[in-house]
Amino acid sequence: MNRLYALLLVVIAAAAALCVYLPLHLLRPMEPQTAGEVAAAYAAARWSPLVTLVLLGAGAVLLALIWKRSSWWLRAPAALLVAVIAVTSYAARLNPFLRFFAPLAENRFVSVAEAGLEDEDMVLGVVVDGEARAYPVGLLAYHHVVNDVIAGEPLVVTY
Amino acid sequence: MWKAAVDGQVLHFELAGINNQNFIMRDAETGSWWQQVTGEAIQGPLKGRRLELVPWDEVSFALWRRERPDSRVLRADARYAEHYAAADWDQDMDRYPTVVPPPPGDPLPPRELVVGVEIGGEAKAYPFAVLAERSPVVDEIGGVPLLVVVGEDGKSVRCFDRRVDGEALDFYRLPGLAPLRLVDARTASEWDFAGRALAGPLAGRELARVRTLKDYWFDWRLYHPQTRLYAAGLSSPGD
Numbered sequence A: 001m002n003r004l005y006a007l008l009l010v011v012i013a014a015a016a017a018l019c020v021y022l023p024l025h026l027l028r029p030m031e032p033q034t035a036g037e038v039a040a041a042y043a044a045a046r047w048s049p050l051v052t053l054v055l056l057g058a059g060a061v062l063l064a065l066i067w068k069r070s071s072w073w074l075r076a077p078a079a080l081l082v083a084v085i086a087v088t089s090y091a092a093r094l095n096p097f098l099r100f101f102a103p104l105a106e107n108r109f110v111s112v113a114e115a116g117l118e119d120e121d122m123v124l125g126v127v128v129d130g131e132a133r134a135y136p137v138g139l140l141a142y143h144h145v146v147n148d149v150i151a152g153e154p155l156v157v158t159y
Numbered sequence B: 001m002w003k004a005a006v007d008g009q010v011l012h013f014e015l016a017g018i019n020n021q022n023f024i025m026r027d028a029e030t031g032s033w034w035q036q037v038t039g040e041a042i043q044g045p046l047k048g049r050r051l052e053l054v055p056w057d058e059v060s061f062a063l064w065r066r067e068r069p070d071s072r073v074l075r076a077d078a079r080y081a082e083h084y085a086a087a088d089w090d091q092d093m094d095r096y097p098t099v100v101p102p103p104p105g106d107p108l109p110p111r112e113l114v115v116g117v118e119i120g121g122e123a124k125a126y127p128f129a130v131l132a133e134r135s136p137v138v139d140e141i142g143g144v145p146l147l148v149v150v151g152e153d154g155k156s157v158r159c160f161d162r163r164v165d166g167e168a169l170d171f172y173r174l175p176g177l178a179p180l181r182l183v184d185a186r187t188a189s190e191w192d193f194a195g196r197a198l199a200g201p202l203a204g205r206e207l208a209r210v211r212t213l214k215d216y217w218f219d220w221r222l223y224h225p226q227t228r229l230y231a232a233g234l235s236s237p238g239d
Helices: A002-026 A035-069 A072-091 A137-143 B061-067 B078-083 B089-095 B128-134 B217-223
Strands: A109-111 A122-128 A131-136 A145-150 A153-158 B013-019 B022-027 B033-035 B040-043 B057-060 B072-074 B113-119 B122-127 B137-141 B144-150 B157-161 B171-173 B182-184 B197-199 B208-210 B213-216
Touching: A002 A035, A002 A072, A035 A072, A035 B013, A035 B040, A122 A137, A122 A153, A122 B061, A131 A137, A131 A145, A131 B061, A137 A145, A137 B078, A145 B013, A153 B022, B013 B033, B057 B061, B057 B157, B113 B128, B113 B137, B113 B144, B113 B157, B113 B217, B122 B128, B122 B137, B122 B217, B128 B137, B128 B144, B144 B171, B213 B217
Parallel strands: A131 B072
Antiparallel strands: A109 B072, A122 A131, A122 B057, A145 A153, B013 B022, B022 B033, B033 B040, B113 B122, B113 B213, B137 B144, B144 B157, B157 B208, B171 B182
């Protein structure tokens, strides 16, 4: 029975890891994506927080069963596997893309004199209700997304 | 650039992934995934919805500062200074291959910069190199007579509906002048890069802006498969 529990634990840990890894694998920047792959990546990202949590619970139960009936030979790897599932459960709640491209913590605006830009730097300029704002393309190329509000109008600025 | 709301609900976005080298963003309120270049939700509860586009001006800082000296500018975060792109980064991207293979007989290299215009379902791409050489370009898309003009900085591109009182005007550049000055063939009025007539019989009139997208050819073609290509008077695919 212990072997069965251990095998189940391995399968569960693999499933949890796969769940979290799948979106990263499907959405690699230097590979093409099909619509089906994007859908699969979305589903994995959408459900992995819940799925990994459920798998963690199952893993904990299996660990308890193994713990009672075996020695350290099995207890230690079993505990390690459950730790792995716990890590995936945490990772499922993170957005890895934000590690590569951190979002702007807050939007600070300065006058054109203080902007510190060169003449040839490109900007995305917008005017809402007479209020003019410029978003340097160099910033947008890194942060990718800026949420802003101009004259009461919520906007999302991307490049 | 879009209004960050759907059905009155304000949405907050973050980067969520990449799809054929155009990025995906996710809204925190519903978790839906949105394609950056189209503003359309491709997955999640809001799938199929489109964000309302807000017209923007992609211009050099020199030009923007001259036209809008009172503008506020988003400040860089010093912590990420090393990551911020230099002025010509989009040309540097030439080094990176595209993931969607180009079709045989593709008229442009995949990472050729183009200015894309879409009117009434008809799309056309103007290679930036051709525009730089031939500006101001007079053309027509979807029944709308257009003027595509490159600023004196050689980098900013704007597109206008070139009709005044229902009549389409032809434009020429006054050579050697900076800031840019155009003259129309009918009245010889003088126009600036903001599409405003400064002098002459049409002084005070303003041309309507037409939205453009500066993009890589491969990306523009992916989302506008039937696009035509401006080839400086030669017949283009789809003609």
